[in-house]
Amino acid sequence: MTHATIVIGGGLVGMAVANGLADAGHEVVVLDEGDDAFRASIGNAGLAWVQGKGRGAPAYAAWTRLSADLWPEFAESLRAETGIDIEFSKPGGFDLCIGDADAEIRSRKVEALQRQPGGGNGVVMVDRNFVKERVPDIGERVVAASWCPEDGYLNPLLLLRALHRRAADRGVSYRPGVRAERIAPAGGGIRVDARDGTTFVGAAIVIAAGLGNAELCRQVGLNVPVRPVRGQIVVTARQPIFLRHPTSTIRQTAVGSVMFGNSEEEAGFEPVTTGGILARHAERALLEFPRLADAAVVRAWAALRIMTPDGRPVYDRSPTLPNVFVATCHSGVTLAAVHARVLGPALGRGEIPPQCAAFASARFDVPAALGT
Ligand SMILES: Cc1cc2nc3c(=O)[nH]c(=O)nc-3n(C[C@H](O)[C@H](O)[C@H](O)COP(=O)(O)OP(=O)(O)OC[C@H]3O[C@@H](n4cnc5c(N)ncnc54)[C@H](O)[C@@H]3O)c2cc1C
Known part of the structure; x- marks a missing residue:
């Protein structure tokens, strides 16, 4: 039997955890x-986003x-160890309010966040002048914003590459093209059968397989009903740098293109x-930054979020196979920084981090239990 830990999924979650395990x-x-x-x-959009969470x-x-809090050091260590600069920046971000009604609704949400135990992570409402001082090109209809100094962004493709490179440097064995289909006990260990007939013990x-989690988790007694939620993103040609603080819907990359x-x-x-969604995106972008009216659009894409019923993470242990x-x-x-620095090492010790007790999947069983 091998003593290895098998991570299923080589996306941001799986690779961050794999790095933490290897560390x-x-x-x-x-x-x-x-x-x-x-x-x-x-x-994805590459926001390291705190407000609203x-x-x-x-x-x-x-x-x-x-x-x-972990991001600045983690991004720097990725650069130092892999030579890949993931273009991380934490300048603080805005969620812009278009009109008074929007600002009123946002204020109530921010107050609720500030009042809850632990507070609001520094999120505050700010007026138009505050925004305009930092982002002069905002549109006329931006009346206010919520602002969080903890918000940041990075280049997600470079992050994924850096996580892969760092993992490889630490001896992690990456097996592409392997679709895990069955998880079962095997002697003192656990077996993963892949679609191509190979077996790993x-x-x-x-299990960090994104939208593949629901099915794999079912096999080990975990109810993790993730579903796809589509997002569409538009990218413009490079613009002169005008946006040093991301908004919840717009950021400018290090080379000047606007997403x-x-x-x-x-x-x-x-x-x-x-077409309908892309048109809505363009309409909103122009309300936030009218100067984008002349920007050439170079591409657009869609991708699927991995959404739990309450939008919060799931970190859990199988009730039938405790090492899964x-x-x-x-x-x-x-969350890549905390996954690498805290979650991965904890899972390596066979533990769910104590601050993650609220993220057990049993919370999804409650409605079913009430219905019986
Ligand atoms: C449009 C959009 C915008 C977003 N913007 C942001 C943002 O700004 N900030 C932010 O924090 N997050 C954002 N996200 C979310 C973020 O991209 C995801 O949370 C993150 O990529 C999830 O990573 P993952 O590894 O769980 O899943 P994935 O990236 O989907 O990776 C899952 C991996 O598992 C593998 N896999 C699946 N099934 C199996 C199987 N059976 N066997 C083996 N391998 C398997 C797949 O090959 C894949 O590589 C956004 C998402 C979308 C769609």
């Missing part, structure tokens, strides 16, 4: 279905904040762009 001295094998799979990690869920707000398994759009669509397993764990979330960029 803690574990032998790690990553099985990754690869290019045929849905992969949110190569289709954890309203009504203090544990999620605290976990997100911990990741934000490990001492522990971490916008943050739709959340219940569209099943259909990662396609649609699951890790999933819908903000795998934001």
